[in-house]
Amino acid sequence: MVNYEFEGSREGTRPPPAVAARGLTVRRGDRTVLRGLDFTLEPGTITGLLGPSGCGKTTLMRVVAGTQAEVTGTLDVLGLPAGSPALRPRIGYVTQAPSVYTDLTVRQNLDYFAAVLHPGRTHRDERRSAVTRAIEEVALTTHADVLAAALSGGQRSRVSLAVALLSTPDLLVLDEPTVGLDPVLRRDLWDLFHRLAADRGATLLISSHVMDEAERCHRLLLMREGRILAEDTPGALRTRTGTGTVEEAFLHLVAEAASRGTHPEEPTP
Numbered sequence: 001m002v003n004y005e006f007e008g009s010r011e012g013t014r015p016p017p018a019v020a021a022r023g024l025t026v027r028r029g030d031r032t033v034l035r036g037l038d039f040t041l042e043p044g045t046i047t048g049l050l051g052p053s054g055c056g057k058t059t060l061m062r063v064v065a066g067t068q069a070e071v072t073g074t075l076d077v078l079g080l081p082a083g084s085p086a087l088r089p090r091i092g093y094v095t096q097a098p099s100v101y102t103d104l105t106v107r108q109n110l111d112y113f114a115a116v117l118h119p120g121r122t123h124r125d126e127r128r129s130a131v132t133r134a135i136e137e138v139a140l141t142t143h144a145d146v147l148a149a150a151l152s153g154g155q156r157s158r159v160s161l162a163v164a165l166l167s168t169p170d171l172l173v174l175d176e177p178t179v180g181l182d183p184v185l186r187r188d189l190w191d192l193f194h195r196l197a198a199d200r201g202a203t204l205l206i207s208s209h210v211m212d213e214a215e216r217c218h219r220l221l222l223m224r225e226g227r228i229l230a231e232d233t234p235g236a237l238r239t240r241t242g243t244g245t246v247e248e249a250f251l252h253l254v255a256e257a258a259s260r261g262t263h264p265e266e267p268t269p
């Protein structure tokens with residue numbers, strides 16, 4: 001059972017965190033895959049979620065998006081308990097498997113989801129401009145009339161991202177959004193993520209295997225084996241570990257934890 005407590009701001013005028021987790025634990029099958037995580041995401045920031053394959057990144061994103069069962073602990077999202085129906089239009093969750101209709105064009109896909117979000121004739125102009133804007137944001141204007149079946153994997157995942165952007169969400173949860181993209185598109189998408197945070201005040205949680213993308217995040221959650229190895233800014237992680245890159249910092253923290261025989265957040269015996 002999740003203990004869905006609301007946690008408001010405890011520090012005067014400081015806005016409450018967009019996401020606040022305490023003791024977050026998840027079981028999948030017969031395994032515990034997230035183990036008592038504590039973290040917060042500040043509004044209007046980009047947090048990178050990094051760690052080796054299988055460490056629990058997707059599971060953590062599913063919990064934040066409200067789609068994961070067997071969760072214990074406390075998780076507040078945009079001031080409400082995770083999974084609250086009222087959060088649905090406020091969260092954009094883009095999974096690793098793009099959810100697009102391959103027999104529709106890019107624009108038809110977007111038109112369909114826009115009609116679900118804003119049904120009715122009165123919203124027609126609003127829908128049209130939201131669709132055009134979302135297609136532009138993910139740099140697919142030249143492919144707007146191409147069938148999704150004929151798109152590359154990276155292009156399809158950008159259609160999914162465009163769908164998530166239709167409702168101007170307050171929180172975007174993006175599972176490896178830059179996989180399969182060339183360096184120019186990756187740079188453009190990261191520029192878009194920064195604009196969404198700076199201009200719209202959106203909060204972004206973005207997972208990646210690519211450590212060089214970590215440098216583009218305001219903060220990082222480094223994960224390993226279902227736990228948080230470190231939570232800090234990229235610069236602070238490099239300084240703290242005396243390393244030149246986030247990748248080296250991560251390897252340093254892993255080695256440090258292994259030599260102690262503990263995870264860093266566990267009390268040292």
Ligand SMILES: Nc1ncnc2c1ncn2[C@@H]1O[C@H](COP(=O)(O)OP(=O)(O)OP(=O)(O)O)[C@@H](O)[C@H]1O
Nearest residue numbers: 028029031033051052053054055056057058059060
């Ligand atoms: N449906 C499931 N049932 C049981 N265990 C699962 C299920 N899905 C994932 N797991 C396990 O949960 C753990 C965390 O998986 P998760 O997909 O969250 O990792 P990840 O860090 O996102 O990996 P990747 O980077 O490869 O996508 C893994 O050990 C995985 O085997």
